[in-house]
Amino acid sequence: MAVATKTLLEVAGLHVHLGESHILQGLDFAVPEGGVTALLGRNGAGKTTTIKAILGLAGRSGSIRFDGQDLVTMKTHAIVQLGIGYVPEDREVFAGLTVAENLKLAERDAEPRYELVYQVFPELKQRAAQRAGSLSGGQQQMLALGRALLNRNRLVLVDEPTKGLSPLMVASATEALARVAEASTVLLVEQNLQVARHLAQGVVVLDQGRVVHAGEVAGLLADDALARRYLAVGVEGGH
């Protein structure tokens, strides 16, 4: 008997305009509670804009419901306070602050999980007094993921966590994401199909601002033509 899965995030008729461009053209998809849902698509398909629209970092219209609550009228900080973490594309750590200050700034819970953060990324503890701007790209990604691990989020939005990382750091980031997913639902934007295949159970594929496929990752993997058409990679050769 199939187990009924509760929907945590439901997006319906989501539109985003940036200047003259109509970036998202009526997105409809749902993210079930628990596990990882991958948001895939070619460059410019609207993945990052979708994440920003959910967080209120991009002007949007339509419906975005998180555990039944409408997010469209809410401000970004109030949305995050509902228990939504964010790991942005390009890390966006605060370069002028130290590693410790970056983590302190991200504290929302009464008891932030520093032990977990330092267990997953011991290097962050060693570099606590170092300015984040002087960290390598991989170390900055550790910090960005560490901020998401620090609080008990119900949903974590992760935008291209392996972009620009060395193979070793990709493995480390993937492991950290698996730890995040143990406690939170994850909506993962990822260009690296291997990472998405390893972590995700569900998948939503975007193309030119529209959802063109939604279902289980296994379904996408079984359809090489679909992957080639919308991701520009074959499932066997996806990097």
Place this chain on the structure above:
Amino acid sequence: MRVLNFAHGTFLTVGAYASWSIATALPGLSETARFAVAVGGCLLVGAVVAAAVEIGLIRPLYNRHVEQVLVTVGFALALTALVQGSYGADPKPYPSPARTQGVVSLAGATIPSSRLLAIAVAVAVFLAIAAFLRFTRWGLIVRAGVENRPMVSALGIDVQRAFTLVFAIGGLAAALGGALGAVYFGNVAPDRGTQTLIYAFIVVVIGGLGSFTGSALAALAVGLLQQFANYYSSVYLHFSAAGDLAVVLLLATVLLIRPQGLLGKGT
């Protein structure tokens, strides 16, 4: 914060007149108590006016610099005119405590007490703001918000409140400057804020946008250069306005050699 606030000088004017109004309305108190109450009151007025300006005028205009300039210049002109209309265009004598009107001998120099008071308060304010930025959570939010405002919001922090707090602190400091300026000059005048604002902008540009320590160093450099240039030009050249010229030359030199300012990070 990337805000061009041309109304900041009026916070100084408002503080000066609030201080004057309170001090002249409290004849029963001792000089020192009257001055203390007047300064306390002007700090409150300065902070409230500045916070109201941020909420009412600046908040809808973040990242719209041309509109910020137009609105804040308009506000400054209107408020200066309002002060002139209410209190008159002429300077009004300020009831300074007698102990601030004396002189102190220091290392062979005779220094007016009001100057020492201004220096001591400036150092205390610098240390207090530096400690606020360095050691408090609000200070951490402000430092991060200046760097990347949307990302601070994305961490669940109401960054708008932090920016309003920054304006309130700025208004408080400007109002304090207004009260100390009233002691320094012996009077309050409607256009003192706008006159001072020009130097404030020069100091901020020389120090480097976004650098608190840079502004403090630049303020010291500009003040000393202006006074030395005035003194030596009047003694040796019989030309007494060289101070302003020297300051503008310093500004031009810094912009040519180091456009980001002394401690600015550049773009």
